[in-house]
Amino acid sequence: MxxxxxxxxxxxxxxxxxxxxxxxRSDRITDIKEEVKKRFKAHLCNLSNKRIAVGVGSRGIANIDIITKAVIECLKEAGAIPFIVPAMGSHGGGDEAGQKKILDSYGINETTMGTSIDASMDTELIGMYGLDLPVYVAKSALLADGIVIIPRVKPHTGFRGKIESGVCKMLCIGLGKQKGAESIHSKGFEKFPELIPEVGRLIARKTKLLFAVAIVENAYDETYKIEVINKDEILNLKKEAALLEESRKLMGxxxxxxxxxxxxxxxxxxxxxxxxxxxxxxxxxxxxxxxxxxxxxxxxxxxxxxxxxxxxxxxxxxxxxxxxxxxxxxxxxxxxxxxxxxxxxxxxxxxxxxxxxxxxxxxxxxxxxxxxxxxxxxxxxxxxxxxxxxxxxxxxxxxxxxxxxxxxxxxxxxxxxxxxxxxxxxx
Structure with missing residues (x-):
């Protein structure tokens, strides 16, 4: 051509x-590791010898390697056995090798994180939303004793709603792998203001989700806030909605x-x-x-x-x-x-x-x-x-x-x- x-x-x-x-506005967290540990203190109960799936996505989140490593270390200190699950829907070509490659490009691999990565694309049907929307979750996460996800909360690029990109979206699209992402997207962005929060809540209820380590960035692509949101708070949506509005005001x-x-x-x-x-x-x-x-x-x-x-x-x-x-x-x-x-x-x-x-x-x-x-x-x-x-x-x-x-x-x-x-x- x-x-x-x-x-x-x-x-x-x-x-x-x-x-x-x-x-x-340039406010930011200067000690990322210490901030993660401080936010984790109230959430590290009854985790001894439990396998915990840590969901990490494909976005270029500032300090994602530092945040992920701090989460892994906190879980280990609580006696848990953490492992990483790519929570990125169909990204990386929709296959295991591609998703591992994306994480590795962010400095997240088994060597740097000191733990294993299960990038299997296998999913399991955990229920239906309404009469015709199957909801899938990665088998690797479902087989764990608990699930933790690390999302960034920000305005979505294709729709507007009370909940957009963040905790619920990572649950229903990220942890859904290619099959889950395809299922949600089949309804079109017109339905996302309803589907993202409601399917996210369905997954939170039906899985062993523990909490989300939610991140908000400033306009300089720096970590502005880290908030640990527990399962009950994820279900009532209020914390995520507040973080979304904060992110909207800060973005470049x-x-x-x-x-x-x-x-x-x-x-x-x-x-x-x-x-x-x-x-x-x-x-x-x-x-x-x-x-x-x-x-x-x-x-x-x-x-x-x-x-x-x-x-x-x-x-x-x-x-x-x-x-x-x-x-x-x-x-x-x-x-x-x-x-x-x-x-x-x-x-x-x-x-x-x-x-x-x-x-x-x-x-x-x-x-x-x-x-x-x-x-x-x-x-x-x-x-x-x-x-x-x-x-x-x-x-x-x-x-x-x-x-x-x-x-x-x-x-x-x-x-x-x-x-x-x-x-x-x-x-």
Whole structure:
């Protein structure tokens, strides 16, 4: 497949760019291990010689290796025999090796954690929700004497409800493995505001669930809060609902409401289930939620190593690069979309030869804007939003916002063989 050769067309002018800092609330936990131990004290009763399944997901949660190791150590100190169960639905290509590989990329393996990992995809039907929704849970977790899960609580990317991503979602989709995730998704995101909390509660009632170690992050992708929620508290939903609202207020965003082109340097399953978080970009693939900044075109330049080729979410963009396209593991991506029942995230946009061409194509196809006057917002990814790049035509808009700080003078972005010559680490 060939990409468009821009040398055959009239030169496309890009505006000058400058670096910008977005300022968010920065409270965070400094001693993660000590915080976990402090929160655990009241929950480590009657665990001697009991096998405890510890559910860990596929998201790129800050300090997840430290938190998981601290949970394992606390359980061991209480006399328990913990082991890890990947609680990530169909991710990792929906197989045992793939799910172990995802955990290993986060520093979670049998050596670093000092315990075994049972990544079997086998599930068991534990009941029905209503007349036609079978509910599945991983056999490895059901055979244990107790279950502990480690979810992050945050707004979901495809629906709005009292309970979204977090404890209940990890129970019914994460611990359900591919079969459980497919069952829930078969009802569509329209039903998620009801299904996520109610099926989560059903699983909590019917299994040996002990508690959840719930995590809330700040806008800087740092651990803001760790809360241990016991079984009764999971069933009444109040603590999780409160954590969700807290997370919603803390999460990062783009403070520029309207522009022409959004450039995203990288997407990945470690960043969001959609590769990029629509709560930040407004690039939702369901009709169940809306909002976010307004723009005409979106460019995605690359995919993270941690995503292992699963480019789920790439379909919401208009242009991608050849580099990204060549990294796609279509089976992993298709398994994800097949399970979720939504095909939009795996559709392939226009493929440009390189990053420079991708941005120029986006600019050229924004109608009604003079050359060199395009308003462009360029982010690394939707988890790292403190430092961003904007084009000079947005500058006046920025100066009136106290949460935005200009860091540099405007200048041309230099490209080498079609790739930008700057490092996000040095912004």
């Amino acid at each position: 060939n990409s468009l050769n821009l040398s055959k067309f009239e030169e496309i002018q890009l505006p000058k760019f400058l670096k910008l800092r977005q300022n968010f 965003k783009i403070f520029i409401p309207k522009f022409d082109v959004l450039v995203i340097d990288e997407i990945g399953k470690n960043i969001s289930g959609n590769g990029q978080d629509p709560n930040v970009t407004g690039l939702y693939f369901t009709g169940c939620v809306s909002g976010g900044p307004q723009f005409k075109k979106c460019v995605i330049l690359d995919i993270t190593k941690e995503s292992h080729g699963n480019a789920n979410g790439v379909g919401v963009s208009d242009i991608i690069t050849r580099r990204l396209f060549d990294k796609i593991d279509f089976i992993a991506m298709y398994t994800n979309c097949f399970t979720s029942t939504y095909m939009e995230p795996c559709k392939i946009p226009m493929v440009a030869s390189n990053s420079e061409d991708a941005i120029k194509i986006a600019v050229k196809t924004c109608n009604g804007v003079m050359g060199g006057q395009h308003k462009i917002v360029w982010i690394k990814n939707t988890m790292e939003l403190e430092n961003i790049i904007i084009s000079e035509p947005i500058l006046e808009q920025v100066k009136s916002n106290p949460k935005l700080e200009v860091l540099t003078e405007a200048e041309d972005v230099k490209f080498y063989k079609g790739e930008p010559k700057f490092s996000w680490d040095k912004i």
